[in-house]
Amino acid sequence: MAEGMTKTDETQELTDGFHLVIDALKLNGLNTIYGVPGIPITDFGRMAQAAGIRVLSFRHEQNAGYAAAIAGYLTKKPGICLTVSAPGFLNGLTALAHATTNCFPMILISGSSEREVVDLQQGDYEEMDQLAVAKPLCKAAFRVLHAADIGIGLARAIRSSVSGRPGGVYLDLPAKLFGQVMNADAGKKSLVKVIDAAPAQIPAPSAVKRALEVLKSAKRPLIILGKGAAYAQADDAIRDLVEKSGAPFLPMSMAKGLLPDTHPQCAGAARSTVLKDSDVVMLIGARLNWLLSHGKGKTWGEAPKKFIHIDIEPREMDSNVEIAAPVVGDIGSCVASLLDGMGGHWPAPPAEWTGAVAKKREENVAKMAPRLMNNNAPMDYHGALGVLRTIIKERPDAILVNEGANTLDLARGIIDMYKPRKRLDVGTWGVMGVGMGSAIAAAVETGKPVLAVEGDSAFGFCGMEGETICRYKLPICVVIFNNDGIYRGTDVNAAGSDPATTVFVKGSRYDKMIEAFGGVGFNATSPDDLKRAVNAAMDSGKPTLVNAVIDPAAGSESGRIGNLNPQSALKKK
Numbered sequence: 186m187a188e189g190m191t192k193t194d195e196t197q198e199l200t201d202g203f204h205l206v207i208d209a210l211k212l213n214g215l216n217t218i219y220g221v222p223g224i225p226i227t228d229f230g231r232m233a234q235a236a237g238i239r240v241l242s243f244r245h246e247q248n249a250g251y252a253a254a255i256a257g258y259l260t261k262k263p264g265i266c267l268t269v270s271a272p273g274f275l276n277g278l279t280a281l282a283h284a285t286t287n288c289f290p291m292i293l294i295s296g297s298s299e300r301e302v303v304d305l306q307q308g309d310y311e312e313m314d315q316l317a318v319a320k321p322l323c324k325a326a327f328r329v330l331h332a333a334d335i336g337i338g339l340a341r342a343i344r345s346s347v348s349g350r351p352g353g354v355y356l357d358l359p360a361k362l363f364g365q366v367m368n369a370d371a372g373k374k375s376l377v378k379v380i381d382a383a384p385a386q387i388p389a390p391s392a393v394k395r396a397l398e399v400l401k402s403a404k405r406p407l408i409i410l411g412k413g414a415a416y417a418q419a420d421d422a423i424r425d426l427v428e429k430s431g432a433p434f435l436p437m438s439m440a441k442g443l444l445p446d447t448h449p450q451c452a453g454a455a456r457s458t459v460l461k462d463s464d465v466v467m468l469i470g471a472r473l474n475w476l477l478s479h480g481k482g483k484t485w486g487e488a489p490k491k492f493i494h495i496d497i498e499p500r501e502m503d504s505n506v507e508i509a510a511p512v513v514g515d516i517g518s519c520v521a522s523l524l525d526g527m528g529g530h531w532p533a534p535p536a537e538w539t540g541a542v543a544k545k546r547e548e549n550v551a552k553m554a555p556r557l558m559n560n561n562a563p564m565d566y567h568g569a570l571g572v573l574r575t576i577i578k579e580r581p582d583a584i585l586v587n588e589g590a591n592t593l594d595l596a597r598g599i600i601d602m603y604k605p606r607k608r609l610d611v612g613t614w615g616v617m618g619v620g621m622g623s624a625i626a627a628a629v630e631t632g633k634p635v636l637a638v639e640g641d642s643a644f645g646f647c648g649m650e651g652e653t654i655c656r657y658k659l660p661i662c663v664v665i666f667n668n669d670g671i672y673r674g675t676d677v678n679a680a681g682s683d684p685a686t687t688v689f690v691k692g693s694r695y696d697k698m699i700e701a702f703g704g705v706g707f708n709a710t711s712p713d714d715l716k717r718a719v720n721a722a723m724d725s726g727k728p729t730l731v732n733a734v735i736d737p738a739a740g741s742e743s744g745r746i747g748n749l750n751p752q753s754a755l756k757k758k
């Protein structure tokens with residue numbers, strides 16, 4: 186008789202830890218799991234699949250974790266990643282930390298070894314105090330020891346991941362828990378359906394009033410949209426606010442498309458001008474971190490600036506510079522309150538300002554245009570990206586995944602986005618290797634075609650998931666910008682022995698990798714080739730990998746952020 190059971194239990198229907206976890210997930214509408222099987226969660230995966238949960242098996246937990254992270258971003262429900270103990274857990278942990286840094290809701294559920302043995306450090310199979318390891322790297326971490334607590338455990342994990350500022354949560358499920366048996370009725374009653382998991386957080390009316398006063402005082406207003414604004418799914422209200430304000434807006438990378446990049450107020454192509462010359466800056470779900478040069482220094486110019494900051498996390502305020510008007514609340518509620526307060530007649534910003542921004546933008550767009558039309562072979566970034574830009578324009582519903590250095594920075598500037606949450610990239614940390622996990626989750630969660638534009642180095646971190654893409658027959662076209670290396674393919678090792686640290690095998694044929702798994706491979710040496718190959722892939726919806734041959738000398742060190750490389754004060758001899 187199982188521990189904790191009474192005599193009468195034997196005649197009653199029973200359930201166990203396996204089924205309680207499955208039932209708890211389903212009760213809360215969590216119907217997809219991204220993971221890698223093994224002890225102690227292999228049977229759990231099988232049972233979850235049998236119970237109607239979609240369980241996607243990856244080749245490496247880190248990629249499953251990145252998939253769960255972006256699933257959370259796209260759906261506002263925690264993405265679930267499932268891993269085995271110690272090594273699998275650690276592989277998933279990078280993605281959990283990435284989710285937390287990016288404010289994506291995600292739950293890493295990991296099997297773990299026996300507490301009694303782990304705590305006495307007696308050398309259990311895959312022994313590790315996973316809860317302690319996870320804690321500093323996520324928003325919250327929980328362990329469930331009793332089957333009767335599974336419902337509460339998952340409820341705490343869900344609420345922690347999505348409420349307030351979303352983030353990653355770790356849920357530790359020791360092997361023994363899965364096999365624990367309890368009365369089925371009591372088990373059912375122990376489950377918790379989380380009601381209103383991310384409650385609205387309404388901003389104070391006085392904060393809204395203050396923010397509108399500051400905005401109204403602006404001669405040169407600017408609105409910056411972050412991925413928090415895209416996450417909020419308050420798309421119509423955000424568009425109304427931007428349009429009513431008449432201010433130029435600058436989308437951060439993953440906020441592109443919240444309003445189309447071709448919108449007359451979009452200042453994407455006049456970024457340096459608006460950052461330097463604006464006098465009032467309203468940040469919506471964007472943080473003043475390194476990506477915005479911490480709100481100070483050369484990028485932001487000399488003129489005094491006032492910041493209005495809309496964010497759900499009060500501690501974000503004044504994190505880098507003084508915030509004149511903090512508005513704390515969820516983005517949807519904040520934007521709705523601001524719109525209310527603006528009323529019917531909001532004065533347009535001075536035409537001198539909006540005109541100057543529009544002029545700069547047109548100049549920059551015109552300067553870029555001929556470069557995007559070149560048909561050079563081997564291709565440069567502009568020729569190749571010019572083609573992909575048109576393909577996204579013609580297929581605005583497709584999801585664009587993007588990583589690399591030059592491949593990322595140039596694609597971000599060149600490829601216009603037209604709809605919200607269609608651009609998925611490396612996020613706050615600039616992580617290489619998020620591409621395939623993001624592409625898989627994007628296809629699975631939205632059912633839309635995916636175009637993944639990948640540096641050859643970036644792809645190397647996650648390329649084995651090409652098999653996963655083929656196995657699940659996902660409509661993903663991967664384009665590898667193959668410039669033979671990291672940043673460039675031209676470095677030479679001065680010592681003359683091994684290859685230089687930043688170069689790969691020259692002329693590699695990544696297209697052959699996907700053919701090994703039954704996918705379609707193309708080798709594209711010109712923009713015309715690339716156009717044909719990608720259009721065919723997007724039309725067919727078949728797993729495709731295009732090896733786009735890029736001039737190895739075309740890129741620059743670290744793409745657009747070469748200035749972050751440390752320099753020695755010692756002059757070279």
Ligand SMILES: Cc1ncc(C[n+]2csc(CCOP(=O)(O)OP(=O)(O)O)c2C)c(N)n1
Nearest residue numbers: 589590591592615617640641642643671672
């Ligand atoms: C996990 C991780 N490891 C290492 C890096 C450092 N890094 C930044 S960009 C990059 C690769 C850039 O090369 P590639 O993807 O080929 O793009 P390219 O500039 O050549 O177009 C690397 C390794 C990183 N950002 N993330």
Ligand SMILES: [Mg+2]
Nearest residue numbers: 640641670671
């Ligand atoms: Mg490269």
